[in-house]
Amino acid sequence: MTLCLTLTNATVLFPDGTRPGDLSFANGLIVDGGAGRSVDLRGFRVLPGIVDCHGDGFERHLAPRRGAMKDLSAGLAATEAELAANGITTAVLAQFWSWEGGMRGPDFATRFLEALAGYDGLGTDLRTQLRFETHMLDDYAKVEDIVVRYGIPYVVFNDHLPHDALIKGKRPPRLTGQALKGGRSPEAHLALMQALHDAAKDVPQALAGLAARLRARGVVLGSHDDRDADQRANWRNIGVSVSEFPETLAAAQAAANAGDPVILGAPNVVRGGSHSGNVSAADLLAQGIGDALASDYHYPAPRLAALSLGNWDLVSSGPARVLGLTDRGVLVPGKRADLVVLDDAGRVGATIAGGRVTYLAGEVATRFLS
Missing domain, CATH: 2.30.40.10 (Urease, subunit C, domain 1)
Structure with missing residues (x-):
């Protein structure tokens, strides 16, 4: 009511x-x-109200332990309560579709989407961002079908493969832990990563086609962790307009110069810098780069960051424009x-x-x- x-x-x-x-x-x-x-x-x-255009803090409510949550609606209720307690009225829940498996894998993503479709909450506008791993060539048709079936308005492209290690034939860091999360042996997990890496030459053409089809449906498209200006230009050339959490000044500047929306991490602002050594969000904002702040992994962060900067537009009208939410x-x-x-x-x-x-x-x- x-x-x-x-x-x-x-x-x-x-x-x-x-x-x-x-x-x-x-x-x-x-x-x-x-x-x-x-x-x-x-x-x-x-x-x-805060419009949070990218957050994965819901993961701790939906899957606090591997296999612990059978009914995801209880986790969604806990997520909504946390969102509301932090002033968030529109939340984009960033769900992976990844070779990494576990709660980042396709099976969990489908369970999550089904649970969200049937969730009757307090009133928070809960939306989905599908984070798709670009080297999963066998899943392109499935992802397109999922986007249409659940009306997903926002797709972001990721590539989390440890390419440098795979090129050198080295064992990637944290292999055993990642394999266990994905329900695989380390050997099987490594073989999967190697096969996906070896198919890299076929990715650009497939990705351009998928991007064109999704864009024709009105889906907002973004790239995650742009490393440099060339990478951002490559994304722009296939219609992937949003630059989400650019890692360097060069990538962020290239996006801003081209008029591409730039989303920055609110936790980066709150803690005074990136936890992974990437460019400072506050420094970018001081140079006039950045259209929106997102919670990333911490739902209190947008409110705290906007108040510290004295710029509430970065968590309200800014992200609404990025997402095309004119209402x-x-x-x-x-x-x-x-x-x-x-x-x-x-x-x-x-x-x-x-x-x-x-x-x-x-x-x-x-x-x-x-």
């Missing part, structure tokens, strides 16, 4: 800036004038009633998604319920 309310006396982030004001919503949308009863939010801030990201009449209420310390008091309360706590809860 959606609410009909007017939030009064708050400090509201409107498109033209932050100022004291009232905000009304009814039937899931922001509306002009008053609506329903009033809730006095004096001393609190009202901002657009959200700003607090104006006619848009979805997606909003978050914060106190002076940046803590979440309420999250409202599509006019439905998904999180309510503390003093804000008292005011809503009194």
Whole structure:
């Protein structure tokens, strides 16, 4: 059930800036004038709900141990609760379709998609990003069918094969652990990686065809961990426009110069740099590079990063534009009633998604319920 309310006396982030004001919503949308009863939010801030365009933090809820979760809907409920507690109203759940197996493998991906399709949650808009490993040539038709069957709006291309080690005939690092996660012996896992690596020459043509077909269906396409300007140019040439977590300044600059949307990791901002030694997201943003911040692996990070930077657009209107979601990201009449209420310390008091309360706590809860 959606609410009909007017939030009064708050400090509201409107498109033209932050100022004291009232905000009304009814039937899931922001509306002009008053609506329903009033809730006095004096001393609190009202901002657009967070649009998280890439997050895999749900993995710990859906598969905390190998084979532990039989009913994935319970994990989705736990995921939604965590999202709402961090002000996220639209969440893109980044699910692998990978040779790595386990919860990154095709079988788990299909279970996840089926569970999400049947999930009836609190109101958070839960969407899927399929992260496809490009060297899985035998799976191209399956992936295309999956995208159509489940209406997946966003596909990102990955290549996690340890090519350097495979070229040199060396045993890749962490082979045994990865093999066990995939349910294979180390020998079988290595043989699979080697076979996929050896088929590399056939990947570009197959990838270009798949990208063209998905793009014709309106699917947003992205590349993950661009290493340099040439790699970004290669992706752009086949219509893969979004550059997700570029690893270097050169790759990020090339994307920005060409007008390609750049998604950066919010945890990178919060911790003061990349945990893997890649380019600093904060440094890129200081140079004017970056259209959106994503949670990556930590759902509190978008809120914390946006507040530290003083730029809420990076987690609201920015990612909405990247995803082509024109109905959200700003607090104006006619848009979805997606909003978050914060106190002076940046803590979440309420999250409202599509006019439905998904999180309510503390003093804000008292005011809503009194």
